[in-house]
Amino acid sequence: MLKRLIAFIEDDWGPQAGTLRRRSLRWFLADGMFGGASDAIVNAFLSLYLLALGANRAQIGLLASLSNLTMPLVMFPGAALAERAREYKGFVLKNLILSKSTLFFLAILPFLPLGSWAISVAIGLAILRVLLGNFANPAWTAFVAKLVPLEWRGRYFGSRNILIALVSILITLLAGALIDIFGKPGGYQVAFALAGLLGLLSAYSFSRIEEPSLAQREGQSLNALGILRAVREVPSFLPFCLLSGLWNFSVMVAGPFFPVYMVEVLKAGGTIVGLTSSLAILASIPGQRLFGYQADVRGALWVHRLTSFLIPMVPWLWAFAPTVWFILPVEVFSGFVWAGFNLVSFNLLLEFTPHEGRPLYVAFYQVIVGLGMTVGPILGGVVASELGYKALFLLSGALRAFTALLFVLFIRGTKPWAVLKGQQAK
Numbered sequence: 357m358l359k360r361l362i363a364f365i366e367d368d369w370g371p372q373a374g375t376l377r378r379r380s381l382r383w384f385l386a387d388g389m390f391g392g393a394s395d396a397i398v399n400a401f402l403s404l405y406l407l408a409l410g411a412n413r414a415q416i417g418l419l420a421s422l423s424n425l426t427m428p429l430v431m432f433p434g435a436a437l438a439e440r441a442r443e444y445k446g447f448v449l450k451n452l453i454l455s456k457s458t459l460f461f462l463a464i465l466p467f468l469p470l471g472s473w474a475i476s477v478a479i480g481l482a483i484l485r486v487l488l489g490n491f492a493n494p495a496w497t498a499f500v501a502k503l504v505p506l507e508w509r510g511r512y513f514g515s516r517n518i519l520i521a522l523v524s525i526l527i528t529l530l531a532g533a534l535i536d537i538f539g540k541p542g543g544y545q546v547a548f549a550l551a552g553l554l555g556l557l558s559a560y561s562f563s564r565i566e567e568p569s570l571a572q573r574e575g576q577s578l579n580a581l582g583i584l585r586a587v588r589e590v591p592s593f594l595p596f597c598l599l600s601g602l603w604n605f606s607v608m609v610a611g612p613f614f615p616v617y618m619v620e621v622l623k624a625g626g627t628i629v630g631l632t633s634s635l636a637i638l639a640s641i642p643g644q645r646l647f648g649y650q651a652d653v654r655g656a657l658w659v660h661r662l663t664s665f666l667i668p669m670v671p672w673l674w675a676f677a678p679t680v681w682f683i684l685p686v687e688v689f690s691g692f693v694w695a696g697f698n699l700v701s702f703n704l705l706l707e708f709t710p711h712e713g714r715p716l717y718v719a720f721y722q723v724i725v726g727l728g729m730t731v732g733p734i735l736g737g738v739v740a741s742e743l744g745y746k747a748l749f750l751l752s753g754a755l756r757a758f759t760a761l762l763f764v765l766f767i768r769g770t771k772p773w774a775v776l777k778g779q780q781a782k
Contacts, residue, residue: 380565380566387558387561397531398485409478416613422483426491429726439715444498448496462548493722499567502568517648518644528637604725604732606728610674618680622679635684636688641695651699651703664759671749673689676746
């Protein structure tokens with residue numbers, strides 16, 4: 357059974373990788389599997405855990421905003437340190453271990469005599485977790501760009517994301533059941549302890565990857581001021597950054613409030629929330645397979661445009677949900693289209709950034725995206741409080757649709773690998 361699963365996962369890229377690279381790519385799959393399962397628990401239940409501790413809507417929105425604010429704050433320092441580091445791998449690994457360790461502190465929080473400070477400490481820990489991940493993101497992106505060749509990058513990450521989805525489905529359902537069994541907040545504590553354990557397994561898997569020799573420093577370094585001039589010389593990179601920032605602003609206007617809406621308005625329990633998240637993850641599996649192949653054949657930008665026009669339908673459908681059961685097919689659709697969008701967004705970032713100084717280019721992108729993600733939840737909290745969830749979801753969908761149109765008007769991508777390969781053959 358395991359051999360069949362590995363054969364399925366490696367069907368599109370395994371035969372093209374050598375023995376040593378295949379071993380590293382398999383460890384990278386394991387890293388994604390454990391890390392994705394850990395993140396799935398946090399993404400599905402962090403807001404609900406805070407509600408169980410006594411947090412309100414404003415504090416949920418504040419957490420989302422401050423977490424996203426870490427992106428513009430730490431990206432350039434992280435990129436600068438990554439450029440000076442002897443290797444990307446060690447730099448990423450240290451931050452990965454520290455980031456996942458915060459989940460254990462979240463798990464034991466109710467045992468500590470913190471009183472009214474418990475919510476503030478929980479928010480601080482959640483922000484620290486995101487900060488450490490963002491700090492290492494430029495180095496991680498540069499590391500991955502050298503680990504996974506361009507010619508089958510779409511199919512490899514499609515396969516990797518399928519594996520992440522399969523494990524995340526099971527772990528989210530398990531976490532939801534644990535929450536219902538142990539109650540509040542004990543069930544959340546068990547779930548977050550499990551997330552911490554999975555995170556450390558992810559770190560171990562990442563430690564087994566051999567860093568490609570081309571990822572070593574080459575003695576050059578662009579500084580933060582130089583990158584501001586350099587980005588204007590890279591085709592489509594600057595508009596891609598600006599529109600990605602606007603897109604993430606549009607998404608985060610409503611993003612933090614979907615699980616809160618399920619619990620407060622639709623009266624969903626932990627099992628239903630876990631089921632909803634699992635269905636979205638399950639639907640992402642065929643999405644990863646289909647869109648990963650299309651990205652390599654038609655180009656990442658083609659998939660990006662298609663999915664960006666479909667995604668606005670998700671919050672619009674949420675706005676008219678009469679019961680929690682209506683949400684289930686909506687999340688199936690959401691998981692499918694978001695699988696393609698997230699896959700090619702990362703691939704486009706790698707296409708648009710040159711190897712020379714890539715961590716700083718990635719930092720510039722993440723700063724713009726982080727600013728959008730910081731402001732979005734603030735506006736969302738105001739709209740939810742003053743106008744209600746329906747208005748919030750309609751607004752988010754409209755902003756997403758507008759940004760999708762701007763993507764078509766202003767972004768020009770590179771040619772797909774299949775076309776480039778054909779030209780080279782001529």
